[in-house]
Amino acid sequence: MTAFPVPQPGASLLLAFRPVKKIVLVIGGNQLAASRHSPLLKLKLLLPLLRKAAGRCCEELRWRAEQGQLSLVDLDTLPCSITGPADHTRDGKAIDTFVYTLPDRVELVCITDTVTSPASGFRRDWDSAEHIVRLCQHRGIPTNVADMPDLCSFTFMASHRFPAADSKSASPLQRDIIASLPKEIGSAVENTGKLRALAKSSDADVRDLSDDQELSEDSAPGTPNEPIEQRTTYWPISRLARLTDDGMGAVLDGEDGLRSLSAPGRISPEDALVTPVHQLTLTPPRQGRIFLVGSGPGHPSLLTVATHAALTRHAQLVLSDKLVPAAVLDLIPSGVEVRIARKFPGNADGAQTELMEAAVEAARRGLTVVRLKQGDPTVYGRVGEEILYFRAHGIEPVVVPGVSSALAGPIFAGIPVTQRGAAESFVVCTGVGRAGRSVSLPGYARSRTLVVLMGVARLPQLLHALLAENGARDGAPYPAHTPVALIERASMPDQRVVSSTLRDIAAGLESIGEQRPPGMLVIGWSVPSLWAEGNVTVLEEGAEAHDEERVSVWLEGKRWRVAEGLEMHWGEW
Known part of the structure; x- marks a missing residue:
């Protein structure tokens, strides 16, 4: 089994209470549960993990349990006062009883299995999670x-590990933030931690001096009235990242301090500071992004995963076409914010x-724009x-494909655009x-099948182009009995x-009254090919002689x- 980084005890930016026999319950066995353990384990906390389906949790949690870093507890095996069929209160009752029997106080409860786990396929619903939260609130436990x-x-x-973390696994927003940070920041943070530990160690050495130790006048500590050399307050991140152990000693030794940073093994002379410098300067807002996104023919279930994510997770402004x-x-x-295009006849270009x-x-203000x-x-x-247009204004948009109505629309009418x-x-x-x-x-x-988009409003002109000998057409005219389907919405x-x-x-269009845009026309022998028992013999030799009968x-x-309407099963999606 793969080994994972061993948490180092010490400070945590996420939690700040003292690590004295505290217990945290993390409910769930997915990768999110594992990520919750990273800051908590640094506090040396006992972490029983409650989860559904024992033996089906992510690899990292199994490894940490084998290393004794945490305990795994199968939620299904906990005693519970509910003996009948399980409902949304069963887990809450079992957890509440378990918390009561623990020897130490539970400080936090993290519920992670409200996110679907590929390993178990289990996902806790709102009612179950709310019941657990209410029981925790009764005991004064944050959740x-x-x-x-x-x-x-x-x-x-949100957190990011330097330099071992794989930024490819981060979300797009996290990747943008990571990319904007100086590349040496991981080493700089690590060196700052070492420097802090050395400083604390030096303080402890000073405190260990006995009260009766004789100090000469030359070796006595300086008094508050003694002049103190001014030291540079701000260091660039690149300088902190290259600071060696000797360089740290030079900073803390009290003799040459910052004056000898050019000594061998320490910071190079070109990095010596003359005036205070800080690398994290104020900069204009980062330029936003523009996504050009396809919403598919209309049914929400036909949105691609990328389109759904753009609309529900990333968008800060949606500019939508009128027909979406x-x-x-x-x-x-x-x-x-959602804005709908104000398109009407004569104003499309405007x-x-x-x-x-x-x-x-909006993109220049740093927003993520979805053009839908x-x-x-x-x-x-x-x-x-x-x-x-966007490129000319310095923005390279991202095009997110969608399911084309030219292909999906006919299928909803039972028509394939190609059929052997x-x-x-x-x-x-x-x-x-x-x-x-x-x-x-x-x-x-x-x-050949002809699919005409945005043509219903100009149907008379289209029919003339297709049927007339002198029509605006590249090729032979269409027979008047050629099958056609007009599909709206x-x-x-x-x-x-x-x-x-x-x-x-x-005449058929006129008989049904007001139109329902958007509409399309599908023209050709694929239109009746799958109707009833099907008709896939129109390309055989001599089949033209039976066309009128076939259409009738x-x-x-x-x-x-x-x-009218959709097939019944589409209401289930």
Whole structure:
């Protein structure tokens, strides 16, 4: 088993009570529990560890238990007055009884298993944690509960170990803080501790002088009235980091002190101080960051882990597109400012510029800005314009991909963009060009699916481009009976799908009343390919002769069909 650093007794920045037969209970067996032990073990405290599922805790805790640094206690084996089925009060009763039977006072309780542990898969819920906290409060014991700040009566400060700690395991915020610190700070802190220990040792030697020891006039300690040489108060961190044992002795010997720092084995002459210097000078605020983030098609469960973290953990300002649904915005913590783009016909460019300017201004104030877009930001999300704009203003943004609605939207309507025997390729295009100009659409290819984003509002123009002989199209016209699905608000509870043909889709859209943006069009033989028993023979030789019949069966003899809502199982996510 891997060995871990042995805690050194002495001071702790996290806890400040005297280490005299104190007991701390750490409830949980995950890596967070191990991190809680680092400052506590330095105080020489007895640390029984209460945890679920004995034998399933992290490697560091098992090793420390084998070394006798702490005790492991299986929570499930503790006596409890509850004999029936376990509920949220069972653990609290068992812990309360255990605390009462301990020979020494319990000073702190740290609950860490409110965070999911990959090893055990157990996670304590709010009710159970609250019950334990209330019992501890009754006994006057301070508590800390991971990820539940409302239940905490004290908190731990973030810490970083130099130089052995692996900064790759730190959070992005911790990495930023670590990167801003001088690289020699670990050695400087260590040397300062040694210097302090030597100074305390020197004081003890002076106190050991006997009262009847004869001191000559030359060797007697100086009186308060004796002139004292002025010494430099502030040292740069780089100088402290290079201080050797001899150099420490020179500082404390009382003869040459700071005057002989250029002696062999001590600080080099170029580091000698003439005027007070302190390396931790005041600097302007660190420049913030800008994340360009994709929110997926709309359903919150389709957010990537990176997007979820950006919104819930890192964001200090969220600048959101208008079409991002409320279900995604509701995930943002209440203390984070959210601004919605004021985009409406004729103001798209103005609103875009307004958001970009706001992002740069906030980042220059040191904030982390999340620019939130629907789908994937690189698929018609104008992300390229924003990257170049931010770069021109001295900020390199981070692009976080999202699940593209061009791929996910059709799936929510039961349509694959590719399907063997029905569609061998697909093309994604926009229905409207820059500044409202028309776009040139691809021509008809029987084996290809066409996905048109942002085209529903211009449906008549799109249909003309696809069907007319002289349409704005690069290739052959589409047959009027080509299947098409118009998908509105894909993945949301009010999703609506109109299935029809290019000939009748305009009438179908008109029949359902007001539109529900955002909408997309999926055109081609992949649209009916998985309906009912499926139809994956459209690419076989001579299949064109049966197209009209195939479409009639798919639409059940109607000109169009409308489907409302999501499949039942999507309500479980």
